[in-house]
Amino acid sequence: MKKEESNNYRFNSIADGHRAFGLPNPKHPLISLVSNVDPNAIGAPGSHILGFYKISYKPQMSGKLKYGQHYYDFEGGGLLFVAPNQVLGHAVDEETKFGFCSQYTLLIHPDFFLGYPLAKKIKEYGFFSYSANEGLHLSDEERETIISIFRMMETELNSRIDDFSHDVVISQIELLLTFSNRFYKRQFITRKAISNDLLQKMEELLDNYFNDEVLLRKGVPTVAYLAAQLNLSPSYLSDMLRSLTGQSAQQHIHDRLIDKAKEILSTTTLSVGEIAYALGFEYAQSFSKLFKSKTSFSPLEFRQQFN
Numbered sequence: 001m002k003k004e005e006s007n008n009y010r011f012n013s014i015a016d017g018h019r020a021f022g023l024p025n026p027k028h029p030l031i032s033l034v035s036n037v038d039p040n041a042i043g044a045p046g047s048h049i050l051g052f053y054k055i056s057y058k059p060q061m062s063g064k065l066k067y068g069q070h071y072y073d074f075e076g077g078g079l080l081f082v083a084p085n086q087v088l089g090h091a092v093d094e095e096t097k098f099g100f101c102s103q104y105t106l107l108i109h110p111d112f113f114l115g116y117p118l119a120k121k122i123k124e125y126g127f128f129s130y131s132a133n134e135g136l137h138l139s140d141e142e143r144e145t146i147i148s149i150f151r152m153m154e155t156e157l158n159s160r161i162d163d164f165s166h167d168v169v170i171s172q173i174e175l176l177l178t179f180s181n182r183f184y185k186r187q188f189i190t191r192k193a194i195s196n197d198l199l200q201k202m203e204e205l206l207d208n209y210f211n212d213e214v215l216l217r218k219g220v221p222t223v224a225y226l227a228a229q230l231n232l233s234p235s236y237l238s239d240m241l242r243s244l245t246g247q248s249a250q251q252h253i254h255d256r257l258i259d260k261a262k263e264i265l266s267t268t269t270l271s272v273g274e275i276a277y278a279l280g281f282e283y284a285q286s287f288s289k290l291f292k293s294k295t296s297f298s299p300l301e302f303r304q305q306f307n
Helices: 014-020 094-100 118-124 140-157 165-190 192-210 223-229 234-245 249-267 272-278 284-295 299-304
Strands: 009-011 031-035 048-050 053-058 078-082 104-108
Touching (some): 014 031, 104 140, 104 165, 192 223, 249 299, 284 299
Antiparallel strands (some): 053 078
């Protein structure tokens, strides 16, 4: 364990994490499943960064959303996913307690996946980039499925190691991630009303952005900007929009930007360079390239249709 310049402790190994939280040394250097830890019996290092993946199940999880509404999918527990190099636990808060003081906490070093397709595939699961308030809420049936996988994994990790042990645990992790992905898709459906409300708020944000010269001087609106305004993580925002519209947040921004460009091209005599600047582009070539990729016309070719 070492302390970064930003005052965040970095745990490069699973053993580092165990020591910091006052837990016994892990049985395996690259994977550990911690269960039923008493939150009052361990310490917490405050703000920290992990060098490994973490999947935690907590029996009771708040359903409060940060953008000001209260919504509960279920009153039971849920899962939180963390990828390497994310900053956690800005204080001894809910996010920190969710880390190790849970019914089950699975820690996996990226090296554990070496030689397996999961080494690449795990990076495709967007929920590893969600924030704590975007955790996966589980129904009773879903909870039983997840707990059964953790129990199988616990049995395997505590058994005698043989030639099949690694393959079996990898398969169990894949099963856990597949069910988690399935349940997250369900969560977007059960939160559809709130998701539609967020979509409307995002549309208003984009309208204000494109109509505000001060904002446009900052450049083309980014997914990170919109997510921050909605108190969501960029990954959650994109996945939510994809479930509603079939498009990511970036694609949505580009479509709105092109709609605005079409309006200006068809109703004004501004040059392509002036329009590009008015829409937040630093270079006119970048605007023209995006416009053509979306419409199959250059900006001037599009304008000629109205002359």
